[in-house]
Amino acid sequence: MRQYEITFIIDPVLPGDEMKAAAKAYEKLIGDEGCTIVNIDDVGLQQLAYPINKKNSGIYKCIEFQTDAGDVIPKIELAMRRDERIMRFLTVKLDKYAIKYNEDSRNGLIGTNKKASTKKEPEEVKTFVRKDDLTLIEGVGPKASKLMRVSGITSYTALSAKTPNELKDILTKGGPAFAGIEPSSWPDQAQLAADGKWTELNKLKASLVNGIVVVDAEEE
């Protein structure tokens, strides 16, 4: 039983579902050839060190699989060469140390801090829907907006649909750093932002201090 690892870069310009279809197609191809897939690592969107096909970023994916028959490799590589969605690929035969290394890194034994931080970012990238800049909301800082994104709130519309209590829950779960943040005005602000009423939003923001409505501003 030999173990191989195939890393490839998918064109980031493709629509989301086609990107997934491309990745799925190769998982299926490898599975159909009678290989057992050991692990699939979705690295996600990453900056390239130099432009490839005039593109500056790509979606990385790495599939580790076992097989007895080495002749499946040329088949997979031929398919990738013919596929315009694949920008680059690399197949590597893994020796016993590499297998052990990959296993360890999956279990978080290697470079724990580094792995944890790189794991988080692709997650954020995956929710590629259309990210609004939540930090424009008064009271939401860079940290809090990240927390919101991880919790599935990526757009103004999603934020405006939440009640202040739900937001408070998310913030308290996020840790002690967020405990002092008062989200009661966020849905209103987000509603304005979602509607594109920026002047109204700015007016509202001017009347807010730390996310709390100042009393005399309410008379307006």
Place this chain on the structure above:
Amino acid sequence: MASRDDIKFLSNPNLGKDKKKYCRFKKFGIRHVDYKDADFLLQFINPQGKLLPRRITGNSLKYQKKVAIAVKRARHLGLLPYVADLLK
């Protein structure tokens, strides 16, 4: 005029002491060089993106070869540049 403090170290004070170089792979028992870990491989290339010699990194021959292969693979996959300027 230079005061006495300024001329204290006209030559590098560390010149005399020989710091023994070592192979970090052997020392820490790393058996595999991962080509996907670009941050790690950055330690073995210079600001122009060229491989550093063993003379400087202190790698043993066995692991220098593996590093070289890993860097070349990383370049192919666009994780490291082939040519760069002020990389670090």
